[in-house]
Amino acid sequence: MGIQNLLWQVTKKAFTGGIIGVTISDRCCSVVPVRGDSMSPTLNPQRNSYLDDYVLVEKFFLQDYKFVRGDVVVFSSPTHFKDKYIKRIVGLPGEWISSSRDVIRVPEGHCWVEGDNKASSLDSRTFGPIPLGLIRGRVTSVVWPPQRVDLLKMGRLFVIDLQGETYSCKHCHTPFALTDDLISKSFHCKHGRAYLFENVVNVTVGEMEHRIMMTGWHTVADIFCVCCGSLVGWKYEIAYEKSQKYKEGKFIIERFKVLGPDGGGYDMNEDEPMIGSDEE
Incomplete structure (x- = not known):
């Protein structure tokens, strides 16, 4: 009876721990591996499978969809739901994004995502803006390998400050x-x-x-x-x-x-083409 009792206690604790783990992973945070170099140099700066980054993904912000341009997020593929991608948000609902061939307005309820290493990234330039409901979390830090453990700015790099207009x-x-x-x-x-x-x-x-x-x-x-x-x-x-x-x-x-220097913006195609100008 003593051994059966011990096994039952261990089983209960393992089951309870599993439930807690699943709940934390689903509702709070999880650790996921980064595959490939589409987010290099922010993530996986070295092309070596033994040195792939593992990142902490927090999910508290999902209920309010509090996204910020520049956030690195994990989302489900819009074409293959089981596939997950890690990319950076570069366009929010209602904003205009210049792709390689055209200027696109991000629809409401969507965002535009791209990899930092654009030459090796499958992102919104291929499959278009993604629904916000596909986002599964926001990357906040690297937790592995040890030499890369840190709270990252996720690519919000050092910015040179300019003095003057x-x-x-x-x-x-x-x-x-x-x-x-x-x-x-x-x-x-x-x-x-x-x-x-x-x-x-x-x-x-x-x-x-x-x-x-x-x-x-x-x-x-x-x-x-x-x-x-x-x-x-x-x-x-x-x-x-x-x-x-x-x-x-x-x-x-x-x-x-x-x-401009006065803080004002400019409208697209507000001027006529000029002689001697450049365009594709």
């Missing part, structure tokens, strides 16, 4: 460039007027690609806000026409993506 991201107000670095307002993209800058800060640079523009062939790389991930323009890497060589190493920022 600036142009900044219309979504998160991150400063991009000083007015002193503005070279020209006479450029045009498919979404409206664009500005050419000598220097731009607080952006990440994407993969280089060849594009035919109004002024000829160029090799360019898209640039993204380092805080919210919004596509804001491109960097000229190579200009193949001799007359366009002055653009190499300089940056284009789309006008409707920024706030």
Whole structure:
């Protein structure tokens, strides 16, 4: 009887512990592995399966859908419900998002998600905005491996502060460039007027690609806000026409993506195309 009693007590405690564990995992928080490099360098900065990050996912905010642009979230695939993805929210309901081919308004009850490593990410650029109801939690920290255990800012990276009059991201107000670095307002993209800058800060640079523009062939790389991930323009890497060589190493920022020195925004396609401007 003593052994049976012991086994019964152990079984009860294990069952109770299991119920508590499931409840915590479902309602409060859970630990999940990060697979692949779509969120690199924020998560899985090294491409080594033995060093994959494990992250803590909290779920308290789900009942009120208190999402913030820049949050890294876990969500169910809109096409295969059992599949889970980890991506960053870069667009909230009602906001305009510039994808690689068009400008899209995020529907109510949805958000736009993208990976930090855009070259290796399957995200809203492929399957569109996702319903908020598919989000399963928000990533708050890395809990493994030991050398990466920390409360992360989840990619809200160190931001360079600019002194003086600036142009900044219309979504998160991150400063991009000083007015002193503005070279020209006479450029045009498919979404409206664009500005050419000598220097731009607080952006990440994407993969280089060849594009035919109004002024000829160029090799360019898209640039993204380092805080919210919004596509804001491109960097000229190579200009193949001799007359366009002055653009190499300089940056284009789309006008409707920024706030001006006075804090005001700009509407998309508010200006007519200009002679000598650039667009795809």
